[in-house]
Amino acid sequence: MNPVRILIADDHDVVREGLAAGARGFLLKTQAKHQLVAAVDALAQHRPFFTGSLPASVVEALLRPGRHPAKTVPPGDRLTPREREVVQLIAEGRTSKDIARELGLSVKTADAHRANVMRKLDLHSVSELVRYAVRNRIVQP
Template sequence: MTNPLRIFVADDHEVVRRGVCSLLAAHPGWVVCGEAADGREAVEKTRQLKPDVIVLDIGMPNLNGLEAARQILRHEASHRILILTITDSEQVVQEVLKAGAKGYLLKSDAAKDLVTAVEALAQHRTFFNSRVGQIILEGFLGGNAPAPKESAPSPSLTAREREIVQLLAEGKSSKEVAVALNLSVKTAETHRSNIMRKLDLHSVSALVLYAIRNNIVHVPAPYAENASLVPAKVA
């Protein structure tokens, strides 16, 4: 008997997550082996569960989907990750590709394309819609073009510093950052000071703006953006 395809789903909106899980669980031979409501939980659970395919929302709290993808693949490079998002901006697409994800799906297309996307990743293929494919092609053809002045996230930040920027931008105190990352408060405060100095920022509001511009945190989308993923009836 063929083993079922084991899929892990991470999205901070419970209704959306349940909608995605319902679509996937209805497919013969597929099982949803786990769920997470933020990126940090996704990193921890995927290490334990070792799913075949991982579906990650980008705009999750505590640790965004891009950083979660980087950490998951750093631990196990063979994982196949499908990014689920509301935007197909060139900047975000480039970051998704750099992170190592194998698929990119807009939430607005999920109802009709989610199963196809997961099937592609299950067969060790990639999945990108036509708009994303065009961005990839243009990037390949324009490989010698000058890089944009601002890239995201800043290459001068380490993975740990990007985590701290996200937590601070979400309004967490140094003590809360320390608890979330298992650091001492003094170490968290030192990281905060170093980050502000490195980025030449002088206020929390400037840090929040930096985090938004560099896709470290994401402005919540209107509920309508996720409408296609909401189950017709929630038990």
């Protein structure tokens, strides 16, 4: 089960960075008390939740990500070359069996590399891993 991520903030940079990091919901601090249950319910049903009064400047910033690039971890800072290969193959949609065959590993070893990458990068889903790979130019979007 993936954790529920709701961002409660008023600062536009915090909102942008939180959403870029995977938050699927947003509440203004002034509305959090009244809408938190509705936000959790929506996210539990795999629907994003955004407060009705999201400032236009925040929406504008989110629609123009090039203007405020998301912070990324420099490639290679945390991963071994083999782990980077595994990240690339996962981001390209390969299964553990495919990765094992392509890299000459056992499926168990490919799974271990995947688990190590997820742990090192504190990622909880393949979609987060794909975002990491794109942001760090391990794969092309």
